[in-house]
Amino acid sequence: MKKVMMKVNGRPYQFIVEPDRVLLDLLREDLRLTGAKQSCDRKGQCGACTVIVNGKAVRSCLQKVTNLDRAEVITVEGLGTPDNPHLIQEAYVLSGAIQCGYCTPGMIMATKDLLDRNPNPDAAEIKKALEHNLCRCTGYKTIIDAVKLAGRFIRGETSPDKVRPDPNGSKIGVSHPRPSAMIKACGMAEFSADIKLQDALEVAVVRSVEHHARIKSIDTSKAEKMPGVIGVMTAKDIKGSNRIKIIFPDQPILAEEKVRCLGDAIAIVAARTKKQALSAAEAIRVDYDPLLVLKSPQEAMAAGAIQIHSEWPNLCFSQPQIKGDAEKAIAESAAVVQAEFSTQINHQAPLEPEATIAYLEGEGEDAQLVVAGRSIEIHVHMANLQEALGYENVRYEEAYSGGQFGQKAAMSSEAISAAAALHFKRPIRYIPSLTESMVMSTKRHPFTMKVKLAADANGKLTAFTIDYIIDNGAYMVIGIYIIMRCMWMLSGSYGIPNVKALARLVYTNNPAGGAARGAGPPQVTFALESAMDMLAEKVGMDPLKFRKINSLQPGQSVSTGMVYDQWPFPELCDAIKPTYDRAQKEATTFNSKNGPMRRGVGLGTHAFGIGGPGDTGRVAVELDPDNGITIFVAVADPGEGNDSMLTQIASHLSGVPMKKVRLVTRDTDHTTEMGPAAASRMTYMAGGSLVLAIEQLRKAMDEAGTKTYEGLKKAGKPTRYMGSKKAQGKEGPLDPVTGQGPSFESRVHAIQMAEVEVNTDTGDVRVIKVTTAVDAGKVIHPQNLEGQLHGGMDQGVGFALREEYIHGQTKDWVTFKFPTMKTSFDMDVIVRETPREKGPLGATGVGEMTMVPTAPAVINAIYNACGVRIYDLPATPEKIKAALATKK
Numbered sequence: 001m002k003k004v005m006m007k008v009n010g011r012p013y014q015f016i017v018e019p020d021r022v023l024l025d026l027l028r029e030d031l032r033l034t035g036a037k038q039s040c041d042r043k044g045q046c047g048a049c050t051v052i053v054n055g056k057a058v059r060s061c062l063q064k065v066t067n068l069d070r071a072e073v074i075t076v077e078g079l080g081t082p083d084n085p086h087l088i089q090e091a092y093v094l095s096g097a098i099q100c101g102y103c104t105p106g107m108i109m110a111t112k113d114l115l116d117r118n119p120n121p122d123a124a125e126i127k128k129a130l131e132h133n134l135c136r137c138t139g140y141k142t143i144i145d146a147v148k149l150a151g152r153f154i155r156g157e158t159s160p161d162k163v164r165p166d167p168n169g170s171k172i173g174v175s176h177p178r179p180s181a182m183i184k185a186c187g188m189a190e191f192s193a194d195i196k197l198q199d200a201l202e203v204a205v206v207r208s209v210e211h212h213a214r215i216k217s218i219d220t221s222k223a224e225k226m227p228g229v230i231g232v233m234t235a236k237d238i239k240g241s242n243r244i245k246i247i248f249p250d251q252p253i254l255a256e257e258k259v260r261c262l263g264d265a266i267a268i269v270a271a272r273t274k275k276q277a278l279s280a281a282e283a284i285r286v287d288y289d290p291l292l293v294l295k296s297p298q299e300a301m302a303a304g305a306i307q308i309h310s311e312w313p314n315l316c317f318s319q320p321q322i323k324g325d326a327e328k329a330i331a332e333s334a335a336v337v338q339a340e341f342s343t344q345i346n347h348q349a350p351l352e353p354e355a356t357i358a359y360l361e362g363e364g365e366d367a368q369l370v371v372a373g374r375s376i377e378i379h380v381h382m383a384n385l386q387e388a389l390g391y392e393n394v395r396y397e398e399a400y401s402g403g404q405f406g407q408k409a410a411m412s413s414e415a416i417s418a419a420a421a422l423h424f425k426r427p428i429r430y431i432p433s434l435t436e437s438m439v440m441s442t443k444r445h446p447f448t449m450k451v452k453l454a455a456d457a458n459g460k461l462t463a464f465t466i467d468y469i470i471d472n473g474a475y476m477v478i479g480i481y482i483i484m485r486c487m488w489m490l491s492g493s494y495g496i497p498n499v500k501a502l503a504r505l506v507y508t509n510n511p512a513g514g515a516a517r518g519a520g521p522p523q524v525t526f527a528l529e530s531a532m533d534m535l536a537e538k539v540g541m542d543p544l545k546f547r548k549i550n551s552l553q554p555g556q557s558v559s560t561g562m563v564y565d566q567w568p569f570p571e572l573c574d575a576i577k578p579t580y581d582r583a584q585k586e587a588t589t590f591n592s593k594n595g596p597m598r599r600g601v602g603l604g605t606h607a608f609g610i611g612g613p614g615d616t617g618r619v620a621v622e623l624d625p626d627n628g629i630t631i632f633v634a635v636a637d638p639g640e641g642n643d644s645m646l647t648q649i650a651s652h653l654s655g656v657p658m659k660k661v662r663l664v665t666r667d668t669d670h671t672t673e674m675g676p677a678a679a680s681r682m683t684y685m686a687g688g689s690l691v692l693a694i695e696q697l698r699k700a701m702d703e704a705g706t707k708t709y710e711g712l713k714k715a716g717k718p719t720r721y722m723g724s725k726k727a728q729g730k731e732g733p734l735d736p737v738t739g740q741g742p743s744f745e746s747r748v749h750a751i752q753m754a755e756v757e758v759n760t761d762t763g764d765v766r767v768i769k770v771t772t773a774v775d776a777g778k779v780i781h782p783q784n785l786e787g788q789l790h791g792g793m794d795q796g797v798g799f800a801l802r803e804e805y806i807h808g809q810t811k812d813w814v815t816f817k818f819p820t821m822k823t824s825f826d827m828d829v830i831v832r833e834t835p836r837e838k839g840p841l842g843a844t845g846v847g848e849m850t851m852v853p854t855a856p857a858v859i860n861a862i863y864n865a866c867g868v869r870i871y872d873l874p875a876t877p878e879k880i881k882a883a884l885a886t887k888k
């Protein structure tokens with residue numbers, strides 16, 4: 001132990017610490033300061049823990065406290081408060097640089113260090129100074145903008161008051177600061193691991209080291225006697241079904257007789273400290289009887305293959321789609337291309353690990369089990385927990401969330417915390433490492449796709465066939481829904497008269513697939529949009545023109561047979577044309593020089609569905625005694641800006657000032673169910689329901705001739721109203737034989753253009769710029785719209801070029817190849833606003849749009865640059881180099 005004196009945020013402290021105590025733990029655990037976050041496993045990879053020590057930004061997880069005697073430490077809490085924020089915090093809020101906000105405190109502290117040294121940095125200097133700070137949401141562009149704006153504030157060139165939109169001005173089409181942005185900028189938003197839980201036990205989970213095996217025995221005897229251990233639990237200690245069910249009840253919380261995937265949870269150890277829990281977990285012996293491991297759908301579908309689940313065959317679902325006669329049309333077409341494409345398992349890579357807490361509130365049989373985590377559908381997950389644990393009285397509270405990108409449509413650590421809290425009757429904190437978080441969470445499904453695409457002599461598409469196999473991994477999660485989403489959007493932006501598709505979903509012993517930004521369409525669109533470029537070349541037509549002439553026309557049907565009246569895609573082709581011409585010209589000039597560097601331009605498009613068949617939302621609004629409005633609805637906001645959307649729509653329609661619009665969105669006891677904050681649906685479905693609720697409130701006010709709470713009460717009218725939007729069509733799968741039926745009520749359209757530079761010696765690809773022309777209907781909050789588009793572009797480029805999750809090997813942000821300031825690129829957004837007939841105030845949704853066509857745009861740009869086409873994502877330098885060698 002050593003005595004250390006230190007000033008933190010101006011206050012003197014004295015600590016007596018162990019030699020291995022790091023500053024991050026001291027700040028978070030001893031001083032209960034939660035501004036500094038932990039994403040990576042204290043490896044210096046994420047920068048979320050950045051604070052300033054003696055005037056210099058440092059990663060606090062790497063700083064031994066014993067080396068900091070007499071140091072001055074400033075954390076984000078010491079910089080400013082929501083009432084008195086620092087100019088840098090103001091700049092981050094006003095630039096729209098805060099989405100989930102998990103990276104924000106670290107970014108702000110790194111910015112402070114930079115601007116203290118250099119108040120007028122250029123983009124390169126900003127990138128260098130923030131190179132250790134990761135962000136998954138923004139694509140870094142708005143963060144660079146925020147640093148520049150902070151510099152302008154500090155240099156006195158402008159002020160927050162001059163930049164901030166007038167709160168009394170227009171509410172729609174204006175980027176008012178998000179309601180949650182400032183508390184995130186000041187480190188005061190409570191993420192799951194920040195919640196202070198008195199006397200909480202820490203838990204560690206014993207996970208399978210086998211990919212597929214029967215469990216012969218579990219020996220917990222040694223662990224139970226270890227210091228600090230309160231107890232160990234296994235599946236037999238869970239009173240309910242022990243199964244998490246979204247579609248099939250196939251996923252145990254704790255493994256029963258067998259494990260089906262490396263990392264399956266087998267036992268939970270509860271102890272006084274995390275260290276004790278982890279040591280005891282290591283002492284538990286599990287005896288396995290290994291089974292054949294099915295590593296691919298092909299192995300799993302082979303005759304005689306062992307069945308992974310006794311209740312369901314390995315080929316657990318298939319869905320055809322037939323429109324017209326594709327085979328005949330192909331035989332009669334002037335040009336046909338065919339190819340096989342594949343995509344990788346990928347991780348959604350939210351910065352926040354899978355932390356959750358759980359505790360019993362109240363006593364005895366009436367106690368309520370409270371679970372806090374970052375679920376994006378708290379009511380469904382509450383119901384899952386009730387059934388799995390056999391305990392009815394459950395409340396789920398959504399903490400602030402460090403991103404999720406679809407991942408939290410599935411439950412993971414919540415079930416562990418909740419099971420432990422019930423069993424041990426003590427508050428539980430489960431803060432898994434990043435490595436464990438990666439193991440336990442769902443992934444983007446890998447696809448293999450055989451494609452044919454055909455056109456007539458005029459370049460008009462005649463037919464599309466696709467046979468695709470999806471590796472579902474060990475558990476169903478939302479697998480069938482992934483197939484439906486692909487089929488609903490299969491023909492993308494185009495009018496294709498003949499379509500024939502077959503999708504097969506297969507259990508393997510790989511990690512379970514789940515929702516991941518776009519959830520299905522990014523994979524099939526990679527195949528379709530690659531084939532579009534191949535076919536454009538074959539018919540001798542420019543790729544942009546080829547796409548435009550093949551646009552679906554209003555009144556024509558998509559692959560499901562559903563007809564759309566609005567389809568503003570051709571206008572987007574026109575909108576991007578000048579940029580496309582400029583980029584092509586620049587690439588031609590660049591390529592006229594000799595040398596290994598070649599530039600290329602590529603396109604990708606999609607028409608992403610919003611408001612699935614039968615989708616329903618419900619929102620309640622209540623007029624408050626002070627004539628403000630409270631909105632009650634479980635709308636998760638893991639970073640998209642749903643808080644802005646609800647607040648601005650409500651203020652716009654009711655005339656109530658934004659500061660008097662209150663949101664009750666985060667717990668199951670006080671909200672209506674709204675479904676997942678996924679599928680880009682919240683603006684359309686929750687916003688649409690909110691419009692209907694406020695219309696009812698206004699009608700009641702008009703009838704009562706009043707604008708006030710008192711007036712409504714006096715007139716005997718209710719003060720609370722419910723609005724419910726239902727998307728057209730019936731809920732449920734497509735026709736099982738033809739794949740025909742309703743699709744999404746609305747579409748968001750985009751055409752994406754990537755400019756890349758390929759080093760033909762090394763195969764390295766640098767993305768220079770991605771431009772998207774998008775039409776998402778009426779824009780409510782331009783910064784939030786752009787933020788979603790930027791984030792999707794950045795993740796799309798990662799999906800195209802770098803990112804791949806290899807189970808058991810991808811263990812941190814370096815092995816994952818997380819996007820950094822260094823890999824960031826220029827982004828541009830061209831917005832067109834065609835009001836959608838059924839959208840709230842004419843809006844649709846946009847959260848996943850640019851994730852979908854970015855990968856094919858990049859792959860097409862690589863082909864345009866150097867003449868090699870990559871069919872198997874990610875397009876690593878090794879693959880490109882090998883393809884170039886074959887070409888020579």
Ligand code: FES
Nearest residue numbers: 044046047049061
């Ligand atoms: S927790 Fe310190 S760099 Fe990641």
Ligand code: FES
Nearest residue numbers: 100103135136137
């Ligand atoms: S805003 Fe940066 S990780 Fe979410």
